[in-house]
Amino acid sequence: MRSAKILFNEEVAGYLLENEEGYHFRYDVSYLEKRNSKPVSLTLPLSEKTYRSSILFPFFDGLIPEGWLLEVAEKNWKLNERDRMGLLLACCHDCIGSVSVIEEK
Numbered sequence: 001m002r003s004a005k006i007l008f009n010e011e012v013a014g015y016l017l018e019n020e021e022g023y024h025f026r027y028d029v030s031y032l033e034k035r036n037s038k039p040v041s042l043t044l045p046l047s048e049k050t051y052r053s054s055i056l057f058p059f060f061d062g063l064i065p066e067g068w069l070l071e072v073a074e075k076n077w078k079l080n081e082r083d084r085m086g087l088l089l090a091c092c093h094d095c096i097g098s099v100s101v102i103e104e105k
Contacts (some may be wrong), residue, residue: 002085007100016060016101018085023057023076026050040099056084063092063099 003017006025014027025044031037032046038045041059051057064087066071073091074081081087092101 002089003054003104004089005039005102005104007102008038008097010100013037013040013099015104016057018056022052022054023085024050024052025057025060043105056088060088060092060101063095063101064088 001017001019003015005012005047006014006016011031013031014025020045020071026040027046027048031047037046041057041093043059044051044057055101060063061084073079073087077090079086079090088101092099093103094100
């Protein structure tokens with residue numbers, strides 16, 4: 001099982017979990033209570049429910065680098081291209097834009 005904090009503008013917005021059942025995303029309760037909270041993605045609207053998927057949510061998959069940058073990450077960190085959660089955790093803690101992914105140990 002692997003998990004990550006999802007930050008939106010450097011504030012904890014939610015949590016992403018990978019286990020044998022697939023992927024689960026839920027918003028942090030205190031983030032939902034704030035008046036100016038925004039969804040991390042239009043495909044993951046603000047909600048108290050836990051989102052579930054058998055594959056990595058397309059929004060998070062889209063944060064993973066592509067092309068030569070992906071090749072550099074795979075070679076330097078010895079990552080498997082098919083391990084999407086591993087790539088997300090290794091490459092997306094300092095993304096361009098509002099969303100960051102921080103691995104929880």
